[in-house]
């Protein structure tokens with residue numbers, strides 16, 4: 050691989066004014082490392098040795114797009130410093146991502162050597178992994194919330210960063226959200242560790258909470274405000290928190306008790322969700338593999354607000370006092386062993 054020093058153009062993210070610059074290349078034992086700057090955060094991208102169809106520039110652009118989507122959703126990048134390791138493997142496509150809380154944050158992601166630029170342009174996996182950085186580590190029985198947030202936030206973040214369309218997301222959710230509904234023998238979110246309940250059950254929890262927060266606040270607040278509140282209080286992947294504490298802080302950011310109450314209802318029992326009614330109220334009508342979005346539906350405004358660009362949401366000033374409170378609260382929470 051080429052090892053010449055390069056500087057890339059600055060990408061500006063709307064009103065967020067988050068800057069992303071590829072700073073330098075260095076070489077160690079056949080690896081190539083460069084640093085992306087996103088706002089005040091640094092992402093060290095290491096491309097492990099191995100011939101790939103994708104150029105360094107294309108891989109870095111992919112990492113930058115995912116980072117910009119997550120920074121757009123949260124108003125900043127979730128951790129000050131991330132190690133991102135791209136591991137070439139046989140075949141094609143983005144394969145397997147893992148996110149760890151140690152050393153300030155580490156993501157390992159495998160990319161097929163035959164992967165083409167258009168495949169990474171449509172990739173969701175790296176954004177999903179980066180969303181994991183934005184929520185505190187919780188006890189194993191609550192793993193569903195970590196996956197649920199990543200599944201639910203990933204497309205919204207990409208829509209807000211203008212990387213995908215709302216129609217696509219709603220069509221995907223209409224197709225996939227039923228996988229998160231409780232099945233026979235379900236014992237609630239904290240005790241039913243199936244794939245469907247962990248990933249899509251967690252996403253369903255987020256979706257139902259998002260709509261409820263918006264209904265209760267006349268569409269002025271949503272789950273995005275709650276999640277920003279938790280992150281602003283220091284709740285990123287490098288810290289171990291009690292889930293109830295995270296929800297309390299999230300609720301404070303929206304001025305509701307939606308997350309805490311919904312968790313109390315869902316944790317030990319299968320919660321019934323009438324998805325067909327929710328799609329109808331939100332104005333989402335399935336048409337084959339796509340959807341038709343109706344603006345005359347009672348909750349069409351809620352649907353639009355869920356994916357509206359973060360820049361149009363007035364959150365930062367309103368969340369600040371919460372962050373001060375939450376900082377104290379988080380210091381008292383029990384670390385996991």
Ligand SMILES: [Zn+2]
Pocket residue numbers: 177178181195196199
């Ligand atoms: Zn995940």
